[in-house]
Amino acid sequence: MLTDRQLLILQIIIDDFIQYAQPVGSRSLSKKESITFSSATIRNEMADLEELGLIEKTHTSSGRVPSEKGYRYYVDHLLSPKKLTKKEIMAIRSIFAEKIYELETLVQKSAQILSELTSYTAIVLGPKVSENRLKRLQIVPINEDKAVAIFVTNTGHVENKMITFPEKIDMSELEKIVNILNEKLAGVPLSELKDKIYKEIANILRKHIRNYDILLKLITGTLNVGHEKIYFGGKTNILSQPEFRDVSQIQTFLDFIEQEDELYDLLKTNPSGITVKIGTENKISAMENCSLITATYSIGEKQIGTVAVLGPKRMDYSRVISLLKFFSKDLSQVLTKLYQG
Amino acid sequence: MLTDRQLLILQIIIDDFIQYAQPVGSRSLSKKESITFSSATIRNEMADLEELGLIEKTHTSSGRVPSEKGYRYYVDHLLSPKKLTKKEIMAIRSIFAEKIYELETLVQKSAQILSELTSYTAIVLGPKVSENRLKRLQIVPINEDKAVAIFVTNTGHVENKMITFPEKIDMSELEKIVNILNEKLAGVPLSELKDKIYKEIANILRKHIRNYDILLKLITGTLNVGHEKIYFGGKTNILSQPEFRDVSQIQTFLDFIEQEDELYDLLKTNPSGITVKIGTENKISAMENCSLITATYSIGEKQIGTVAVLGPKRMDYSRVISLLKFFSKDLSQVLTKLYQG
DNA sequence: AATTAGCACTCGAGTAATATGAGTGCTAAC
DNA sequence: GTTAGCACTCATATTACTCGAGTGCTAATT
The missing domain is CATH 3.30.390.60 (Heat-inducible transcription repressor hrca homolog; domain 3)
Known part of the structure; x- marks a missing residue:
């Protein structure tokens, strides 16, 4: 069990790393206002956190970086839901406001807007035909x-x-x-x-x-329908993330995206509600530096599709989760109203 | 008008550069067996070719690289048609051999196979609905x-x-x-x-x-049909080319590809037969390091679509042109047989 | 017992100095 | 007209060096 102070430190490390993509050191941590103790104390706590496998060093004298286990802990225990801004809510509502009758268009626009809001890649698994x-x-x-x-x-x-x-x-x-x-x-x-x-x-x-x-x-x-169509938004957004610096990595990643069938497997088997898969939890080597957050949408009670955001492991979990929750709820409502019964 | 020797030198420079993507120097040129004169002579000739704007230096003491004008001259005057290998012919014929009745599938497979044969990106503009x-x-x-x-x-x-x-x-x-x-x-x-x-x-x-x-x-x-569907093969192939070393370039390029409408403009207005557009001739900044070779295909006499290969300016023009010629002819034949009348 | 100051040590990143070599243009000799 | 020879250029690689943010450990302080 972690002490409150350890939790605080872990939280700040991850938050900071999510924002700046740089290893976090004890000295820079000690300057945060919520921290009242010295850098030496932090170093001691960090050593403990590292022993627990929640954070890592990139080399002997570097600052700390969240480990996969650390992210998992963060997502499971430290996440505080972020309130959406008016702007975000407006952006989402705007899609549903204009009366779009073609389901395809609606779904395509959804992917678009989600990618714009997150600057990650949005993926929507089309309605189950x-x-x-x-x-x-x-x-x-x-x-x-x-x-x-x-x-x-x-x-x-x-x-x-x-x-x-x-x-x-x-x-x-x-x-x-x-x-x-x-x-x-x-x-x-x-x-x-x-x-x-x-x-x-x-x-x-x-x-x-x-x-x-x-x-x-x-x-x-003729009745063996292929898999549902996959819609993308901001396919290349994720490339601007600093973790995608080298070209070969980009290529394996894009190939994986283009391939679609592995991706489809990843998306189709989803329990309703929000799911977070971090790095290797996705079981796919091209995704080991990425996290995937999925939500399901439905018509009435029937779950019919999945909407997901794909970003680096270092993604803003809290914000994306809130966005997806809100989005999938709204989408389901609109669809239900349109096609129920 | 160029002398025979200048033509020879220009040809070898471009062939060599196409193969190795490295500036070609007078000394390494003089070692080619088809060359009987010294490196100094070559330097003199190169100076003339450079004055004509057919080749360039990357810096004062570098070897020469073909200029856009040089490629254009090469394509217009120096290209000898390459004979397809049996393997290539087989690969192409194999698509048409299996009886595929869905036009979409056929076109998709075409893009696939063309990209595999060339290791560039293949683009097929679907049949004009x-x-x-x-x-x-x-x-x-x-x-x-x-x-x-x-x-x-x-x-x-x-x-x-x-x-x-x-x-x-x-x-x-x-x-x-x-x-x-x-x-x-x-x-x-x-x-x-x-x-x-x-x-x-x-x-x-x-x-x-x-x-x-x-x-x-x-x-x-409902009759305003949108633009024809664009099919891709090997979308990311071109990324392995050494000219795509930096990530921002990749991103603008991919964004351009994903965007589709500019690309569509590029493909739709094509005279029948083979077209070669080199670098800035494409009038699109994201394409200034790329060349696009297009061929048209038809049902009967009616031209209904375009098949294209997109590669670096340094692409193997001769081979791609031969492939496309053969491919589009075969494709047209098959389609004509299937849907004529 | 917990916290902190102090210190030696590590290592990546940046910079400057230097060597290497493939290339050039020019000139003079063949 | 062709070529050998030479001084010069510049990208690239190598090396050495500095800098600074970071660490762990120990001993003093609270």
Whole structure:
């Protein structure tokens, strides 16, 4: 258990380092007004904190720098929520104020504004399409062996995929199937479509339509939606951070970002609420100098997406957390109002 | 007019610099086997070439480096087409071999493979949607004041946009309009839709449908397609080039790439065939150390998109040009076969 | 027992001095 | 016209040196 004085010192070290990105020494610490004891005392306390693994030296005679464990402790125990400024609140509200009906645009703007407010990189995992409900299925023939299957959902999202017919297809039968599917499947979440089709609809079709199985297979084959789209804001913001001085590091980092699938794994599995992952806690080498703070957003009670801020380990946790909390709550409210029910 | 010897020297200087990114001196030049005269002679010739503005020094006693004018001369007069290796041809053909029906995927893969072959950044400007022909228009209501307009084209491309109704709309009338439009407009290029609607169809509608103008405005309002999508391959490849040593340069460059609209301007206005833009010829400060080589691709005779390679000014022009020529020809062939008529 | 002053020591960062070598232009000889 | 020779230039690397912010430890002070 840490003493109050140790907590104070740890807090100041981390706060200072977050602000200036420079190792913090005992002498400069002793000049802070909240500190009433001497630099020698601080040195002693620092030695203890170092032994506990909360801070580190970069070389024998350098000041101290927070360790990963130190950041973790800081986030878990020392963080005081920062109140948002009017300006910040206004900036966020401004997105929701203008009536944007395209979900995509809304999400893209969100990433934009979050990156501007934080000067870090904002990442938004788009709404889970699989949670959307089917509004209409349409199949449009392109030529004799190709067609496009189009799924429109309750949020106005349009998903489409090419179908290639293995043999000549009777268009009128295809049309019949589509009609039946529309009738029976309206309002069903996309994730349950396949299941529902085979459990409840296949039987009906069997009675009415020859070759129903081939056609059905083609349609359900288009239902494997890829992963949700990832939206970025300020992709290069993080490069201005002093920790990204050398080019090779930049390159691995950007490659990781561009790659998207690892990033997607990082974002998709999130419990609701705020999550903070520091450095190696992300389990990805390109991220070992970064921290990722995520929040989830939802329509009604249904959690449908994630919004995140990616910055250096030395990021302003307190501020980013407050921003994300506020932001995700607002976003959820707006979405719920727009698409609930 | 340059003498043969001057041409030879210029050629070797540029070839050498392209390969090693180091200023080329008279002594190291004199050791090349194609050179039979002494370094002193070379120095004299170099002085002349410098006076002509084709090469430069980085400082008083440095070797020579090609100037922008030098590169331009090299590209215009000294370039010998490089024969592609079997491996390269195979790599390109492999994309077209697997039957990919989604145009998007095909284009994305193209960017991918081109960047891998060149180790530069590949950029592909997606097929001009406006040249696609309308296959089917569909309007799907989402709730009482919103709907999605969906345009399916002859290539299987699906364009969609949200519509918000200003007032209560009679759905049956909307349906009528959509039916008429589909009947009259099938096969018309998207770019001509608006025109055709107002010139030929408005009159017909007037007779049948109340409020036809409001509905029509809503529909045509969705027809302003944004710019074509830009696909990238090896976005960060160019960062490994030695000319991108400092971080701020990287950042301006990446910001330019991410921005997309300036880049789009650069790509859209291209005459058919190969184009080479060197350094400041691109008229964009973030590109002043880069060269851009573009080629166009087409369906039938109709030019529909651009494929480009972005590298340092010091890029391997000969090889990239050969690759792009081959690639764009093949791509056009495949597309023509798939979507012609 | 806790705190602090004092001191020797460490090490990164900056600066200045110096050597190295690949390059140049010019001149005079071939 | 070509080339050898030479003095000169300048970026780069190496070295030595200083400076200062930092440390840990010890002994004196509270």
